[in-house]
Amino acid sequence: MITTIAKKEFICLVRDGRFxxxxxxxxxLLLTSLWAGLNRYQSLSDVQIASQATTEEQWVNQDDxxxxxxxxxxxxxxxxxxxxxxFDIGISNYVGSTIWLEAHKTNFAKNRPAQDNGGLSRFGELxxxxxxxxxxxxxxxxxxxxxxxxxxxxxxxxxxxxxGTGANQLLWGKLLGVAIAMxxxxxxxxxxxxxxLSFVGEDTTGELGIRGWLLCxxxxxxxxxxxxxxxxxxxxxxxxxxxxxxxxxxWAFASFIIPRVASDVSKILTPTLxxxxxxxxxxxxxxxxxxxxxxxxxLSRNAHLKKVRLGLLEEYGVSSIKDLPVYWTGVSMQTVxxxxxxxxxxxxxxxxxxxxxxxxxxxxIGFLSPVLAxxxxxxxxxxxxxxxxxxxxxxxxDYRIDMIRDMNTELINNxxxxxxxxxxxxxxxxxxxxxHYTAPRIDESLGQLTYNIVLVFxxxxxxxxxxxxxxxxxxxx
Amino acid sequence: xxxxxxLCKVYGNTVAVKDLDLKVGPGEIYCxxxxxxxxxxxxxxxxxxxxxxxxxNVKINGIDVQKKPMETKEHxxxxxxxxxxxxxxSGLENLRYFATLGGSGCTEGDCHDLLARCGLQPDxxxxxxxxxxxxxxxxxxxxxxxxxxxxAVLLDEPTSGLDPKSSNEFSELLLQLSSENVAxxxxxxxxxRAKETGTRLGIMxxxxxxxxxxxxxxxxxxxxxxxxxxxxx
Numbered sequence: 001m002i003t004t005i006a007k008k009e010f011i012c013l014v015r016d017g018r019f020x021x022x023x024x025x026x027x028x029l030l031l032t033s034l035w036a037g038l039n040r041y042q043s044l045s046d047v048q049i050a051s052q053a054t055t056e057e058q059w060v061n062q063d064d065x066x067x068x069x070x071x072x073x074x075x076x077x078x079x080x081x082x083x084x085x086x087f088d089i090g091i092s093n094y095v096g097s098t099i100w101l102e103a104h105k106t107n108f109a110k111n112r113p114a115q116d117n118g119g120l121s122r123f124g125e126l127x128x129x130x131x132x133x134x135x136x137x138x139x140x141x142x143x144x145x146x147x148x149x150x151x152x153x154x155x156x157x158x159x160x161x162x163x164g165t166g167a168n169q170l171l172w173g174k175l176l177g178v179a180i181a182m183x184x185x186x187x188x189x190x191x192x193x194x195x196x197l198s199f200v201g202e203d204t205t206g207e208l209g210i211r212g213w214l215l216c217x218x219x220x221x222x223x224x225x226x227x228x229x230x231x232x233x234x235x236x237x238x239x240x241x242x243x244x245x246x247x248x249x250x251w252a253f254a255s256f257i258i259p260r261v262a263s264d265v266s267k268i269l270t271p272t273l274x275x276x277x278x279x280x281x282x283x284x285x286x287x288x289x290x291x292x293x294x295x296x297x298x299l300s301r302n303a304h305l306k307k308v309r310l311g312l313l314e315e316y317g318v319s320s321i322k323d324l325p326v327y328w329t330g331v332s333m334q335t336v337x338x339x340x341x342x343x344x345x346x347x348x349x350x351x352x353x354x355x356x357x358x359x360x361x362x363x364x365i366g367f368l369s370p371v372l373a374x375x376x377x378x379x380x381x382x383x384x385x386x387x388x389x390x391x392x393x394x395x396x397x398d399y400r401i402d403m404i405r406d407m408n409t410e411l412i413n414n415x416x417x418x419x420x421x422x423x424x425x426x427x428x429x430x431x432x433x434x435x436h437y438t439a440p441r442i443d444e445s446l447g448q449l450t451y452n453i454v455l456v457f458x459x460x461x462x463x464x465x466x467x468x469x470x471x472x473x474x475x476x477x
Numbered sequence: 478x479x480x481x482x483x484l485c486k487v488y489g490n491t492v493a494v495k496d497l498d499l500k501v502g503p504g505e506i507y508c509x510x511x512x513x514x515x516x517x518x519x520x521x522x523x524x525x526x527x528x529x530x531x532x533x534n535v536k537i538n539g540i541d542v543q544k545k546p547m548e549t550k551e552h553x554x555x556x557x558x559x560x561x562x563x564x565x566x567s568g569l570e571n572l573r574y575f576a577t578l579g580g581s582g583c584t585e586g587d588c589h590d591l592l593a594r595c596g597l598q599p600d601x602x603x604x605x606x607x608x609x610x611x612x613x614x615x616x617x618x619x620x621x622x623x624x625x626x627x628x629a630v631l632l633d634e635p636t637s638g639l640d641p642k643s644s645n646e647f648s649e650l651l652l653q654l655s656s657e658n659v660a661x662x663x664x665x666x667x668x669x670r671a672k673e674t675g676t677r678l679g680i681m682x683x684x685x686x687x688x689x690x691x692x693x694x695x696x697x698x699x700x701x702x703x704x705x706x707x708x709x710x
Contacts, residue, residue, distance in 0.1 A: 004577045008563070015565040155561030159618075162525050163579040163625070164550030476527050
């Protein structure tokens with residue numbers, strides 16, 4: 001009986017001009033977003049890879065110079081997008097994908113597309129994820145809102161129930177029918193995406209397939225959740241018109257209002273420092289020492305340097321830095337770099353924790369909206385989440401400290417206070433290995449998202465129970 | 478076969494059906510007459526479990542409708558006043574769909590025969606229902622009810638919208654069903670058709686069954702006279 005109902009639902013839907021229009025618009029939007037996403041991925045990938053190669057070439061082939069001057073000349077870390085960037089750009093537009101690595105200074109990521117875009121970009125880029133998160137639910141609502149209430153309005157529900165058709169049979173049949181109609185659009189789209197994925201970029205982690213399947217699973221659950229909610233509301237609402245009003249209201253509330261509220265509430269509850277304030281804090285702490293810390297970083301920079309200087313003088317049995325067999329300026333610079341690295345990491349960790357608390361607060365509010373939990377999971381699987389950005393920043397900073405250490409060590413070992421004009425060549429510069437970013441593994445990406453994963457399943461269970469309960473309250477008149 | 482025992486249905490302060498006792502046996506055609514709002518359709522809705530009685534009960538084939546609604550629906554077919562069908566499916570597709578849900582495995586040939594028997598023009602069978610007149614939809618509705626081969630049939634003004642010829646053919650169908658021992662309960666305003674087809678006639682007024690007549694014992698004019706007299710109150 002369920003298959004009979006499903007077949008009829010499917011036939012009625014595909015013969016309906018409403019479906020044909022919606023399907024055509026949706027297919028067009030999905031293909032456009034795929035094309036736009038691919039373009040975005042390809043151009044960013046090309047730029048980042050080419051820029052990384054150029055910066056490496058410039059670094060190695062720079063003119064012969066003092067290693068510390070070379071450290072000031074600096075290098076760049078470019079984050080090449082992962083293959084699933086085309087599907088979901090996540091927070092990429094707002095966080096930057098390039099970091100300038102230079103002596104004495106820990107820089108933030110730059111090259112944020114949001115800075116260059118107009119105000120319209122605030123509505124989000126056209127990505128397959130955006131279409132699936134926002135427009136597919138709307139499509140489901142438009143296709144399914146009259147499933148029960150429309151049949152009640154037209155009188156066919158009386159016919160069906162008088163024949164002894166059970167409400168649950170109707171629910172499963174209608175669900176299956178709409179799902180099959182939807183799959184006419186989504187299955188070819190998934191196949192196209194899979195095909196695209198097999199040609200785009202390289203699967204450096206070997207996890208691309210699993211990530212793709214998990215995206216299908218979570219988006220599938222999300223779509224079925226919306227479908228069940230649509231059918232449930234349709235069963236209990238007084239008319240098809242009121243069903244549409246309720247569902248579109250919920251969709252707008254869940255898709256636009258709650259994410260905005262969640263974002264603002266988390267910023268109010270857990271304020272974070274601005275870029276300028278954070279940078280000033282790093283600088284001040286570098287000079288004054290880290291309060292509450294143990295060891296030399298608790299000292300002021302001058303006190304710390306004095307301690308190192310006295311230690312060296314004692315170690316080498318000399319009374320003046322001029323008599324040291326090592327280059328004191330190099331030692332002092334490396335000392336400052338090392339302490340600033342620790343201080344920066346410490347303050348960065350505090351900032352990171354604030355961002356994570358904000359994320360958790362947003363996630364907590366997400367129980368009001370199925371899209372919030374899905375959005376975090378989607379970004380994590382696409383490699384465009386906060387976790388990916390944190391890993392990029394940390395790896396760039398680690399790379400920077402290694403690069404500076406190499407240069408300073410070269411300086412310390414080859415220059416003296418009496419003869420500080422040491423000049424290094426490309427052989428020295430090539431000691432610094434090229435920067436390479438490795439994306440987090442899937443367990444790292446999803447590790448912090450247990451709540452979101454549970455929430456997606458909870459929304460599914462809730463919608464299922466709601467639909468089943470609505471069937472018990474189904475009236476035909 | 479169809480049984481109402483002290484059936485009452487109250488909506489707020491309005492009594493829709495009051496203490497209705499009724500039995501329609503196999504082969505019997507019971508025609509319920511009455512003005513609009515007399516409680517006729519409410520009675521049908523109780524038999525179909527579309528609404529719950531305030532008190533009393535209704536039974537189909539001896540089974541309490543409220544207690545075992547799904548089971549009772551196996552024994553009853555229903556034709557509403559306005560048969561509503563799926564507009565972008567043909568009459569044949571509608572019939573096959575409803576017949577399958579109703580539990581009768583109608584083949585395409587059976588469906589064609591049924592539609593022909595109900596008087597639907599052969600050239601309309603495969604056309605989308607969106608272009609059907611009310612009468613054509615009624616004919617498909619009758620075919621759906623016949624396809625179920627149920628032991629009882631509930632009809633809520635089934636001839637509404639049918640032309641006289643089709644109404645007459647419909648009456649013949651009912652008589653044929655009656656001869657097959659099907660219990661028929663028909664709500665109608667058509668006194669002539671009720672007298673022609675029915676074996677028993679009931680008149681409801683303000684929720685109460687105020688009169689019952691044996692169709693064979695009264696003439697057309699007597700039915701009309703009695704009906705109008707009852708409606709004066």
